[in-house]
Amino acid sequence: MPTPQQSPLPQSRELGLVSPEITVTKQSPFAKSWPHLVAGGVGGMTAAVLTAPLDVLKTRLQSDFYQAQLRAAREAAGQARLSPLKSASYHLQETIQILRDVHRLEGWRALFKGLGPNLVGVVPARSINFYAYGTGKRAYSQWTGASPENPIVHLASAVTAGIATGTATNPIWLVKTRLQLDKNNAERKGDVSARRYRNSWDCIKQVLRDEGPRGFFKGLSASYLGVTESTLQWMMYEELKSQLRRRKERVEKSGREKTWWDHTVDWTGNFMGAGAAKGIASILTYPHEVARTRLRQAPMADGRRKYTGLVHCFKLVWKEEGFLGLYGGLTPHLMRTIPSAAIMFGMYEGILKLLGAKS
Numbered sequence: 001m002p003t004p005q006q007s008p009l010p011q012s013r014e015l016g017l018v019s020p021e022i023t024v025t026k027q028s029p030f031a032k033s034w035p036h037l038v039a040g041g042v043g044g045m046t047a048a049v050l051t052a053p054l055d056v057l058k059t060r061l062q063s064d065f066y067q068a069q070l071r072a073a074r075e076a077a078g079q080a081r082l083s084p085l086k087s088a089s090y091h092l093q094e095t096i097q098i099l100r101d102v103h104r105l106e107g108w109r110a111l112f113k114g115l116g117p118n119l120v121g122v123v124p125a126r127s128i129n130f131y132a133y134g135t136g137k138r139a140y141s142q143w144t145g146a147s148p149e150n151p152i153v154h155l156a157s158a159v160t161a162g163i164a165t166g167t168a169t170n171p172i173w174l175v176k177t178r179l180q181l182d183k184n185n186a187e188r189k190g191d192v193s194a195r196r197y198r199n200s201w202d203c204i205k206q207v208l209r210d211e212g213p214r215g216f217f218k219g220l221s222a223s224y225l226g227v228t229e230s231t232l233q234w235m236m237y238e239e240l241k242s243q244l245r246r247r248k249e250r251v252e253k254s255g256r257e258k259t260w261w262d263h264t265v266d267w268t269g270n271f272m273g274a275g276a277a278k279g280i281a282s283i284l285t286y287p288h289e290v291a292r293t294r295l296r297q298a299p300m301a302d303g304r305r306k307y308t309g310l311v312h313c314f315k316l317v318w319k320e321e322g323f324l325g326l327y328g329g330l331t332p333h334l335m336r337t338i339p340s341a342a343i344m345f346g347m348y349e350g351i352l353k354l355l356g357a358k359s
Contacts, residue, residue, distance in 0.1 A: 035357035036134035036348075037127045043347035044126025047340040048118055053111035054336030055118060057099055059180050059293060061329030095331040113183060117176035117200060125169045130348060132161035133234060149242060151235060158234035162227030170223055171216035175203050177296040196298060210303070221310040222292035229288070232281035237345065240273035274345030275338045282337055287326040289333060290317065 048055070102110050136157030141148040182197050197203035207215040244265065251262055258266075282289075291313045299305050307313035317325045352358070 033131055033135045033138075035352055035355040037131040038355070039348045039351035039357075040130025041123045041127035042351055043130075043344040044122045045119060046347050047344040048122040049115070050343060051336045051340045052115045052118065053099065053102075054332045056102070056111060056113050056180070057095065057332040058329045058336055059177065060098065061095070061332060092331050095335075099332075113180060117172070117179060121169055121172035121176055124172070125165050126344065128168055129161045129165040129230070132164045133157050136160045149238070151239075154235050154238045155231060158231040159227055161234075162230040163224065165230075166220065166223035166227065170220045173223075173292075174207070174216055174218055174296045175200055177219075177293060178203055178207075178298050181297060210299070219292045219295035222288045222295055222313075225288040225310065226285065226292065229281045229285040232284065233277045233341070236277035236280060237274055240277060241270060244269040244273065270349055271342050271346040275342035278341035279334060279338045282334060283330075286330055286333065287314065290326055290328055293329075 099111075134157075137148045137153055140146070140153045140156050141150070144153070146153050179197055179200060182195055182203075197206060211218075248266060251258060291307075291310055294307050294313050294317070295310070297306070307316060314326070321328070
């Protein structure tokens with residue numbers, strides 16, 4: 001009889017009761033992570049292509065140049081100061097008008113400016129984010145002994161995924177933002193020679209030469225602040241999924257026949273939940289998006305940067321543009337991110353099922 005400190009496995013092997021090939025091993029949390037990598041990349045790519053026009057619009061409305069143009073237009077129309085409700089209505093009108101102008105003046109191709117660089121950023125970003133989140137859930141669950149459905153596990157996994165994604169992809173987004181704003185500026189002037197960067201490679205070389213390796217990480221502090229958005233989104237999405245799962249179990253246990261509404265919730269619940277979670281998280285944390293775009297803008301003509309850091313950026317935007325300046329581009333951002341999140345998470349969950357992996 002073995003003592004409590006001894007394992008019965010060696011003695012059992014001596015008696016021939018257990019095969020010597022049998023070993024007890026703990027599965028690595030990285031063992032089945034590749035489906036999350038694939039599903040996240042495909043989901044992000046699909047969502048980026050379908051919502052590309054609104055990404056162009058959002059970037060323009062977040063830049064200080066366009067905000068100055070909008071303020072001038074409002075003042076000319078005698079609408080410099082508006083109530084919050086009228087301001088929201090006017091902002092929606094401006095958004096739709098700019099979208100029409102881009103199509104009318106620059107052609108439909110302009111609605112997809114920056115899609116190539118955007119995909120270069122989106123695919124690895126979503127792959128890393130979903131991979132890190134899925135792996136984090138398993139890792140933190142194993143290390144702490146907590147359930148993978150524990151909110152603390154969700155919180156730690158989301159923070160880890162957000163930091164990893166922001167750090168790895170910030171150089172890509174910086175190049176993409178500068179090229180998009182640079183091309184728009186040159187076309188407004190009607191002078192191709194006004195462009196600072198000829199292409200992505202030229203932008204990379206100039207940033208490295210003029211700003212050094214650290215230049216590629218401008219806006220990273222705002223990206224880290226943006227981890228709050230992705231964390232809120234993941235936690236709300238997980239909670240909504242849990243509620244939908246419990247609802248489905250209650251309906252099945254009741255033995256009643258499913259109604260059309262039950263079938264609708266089963267098919268679209270996760271899809272709609274992802275969009276709702278993204279919408280709420282975006283509204284609560286949106287100013288970091290504006291700060292991130294401003295911090296990634298190219299230096300001014302004299303080489304100085306208008307915004308020297310995250311806090312300085314917030315202060316200057318507040319001083320020059322007021323509270324609404326911190327929410328510049330919110331309308332197209334929500335118009336893009338809510339359906340984008342729904343498409344992305346829907347594709348993610350669907351691909352995981354096809355690959356036989358757990359979400």
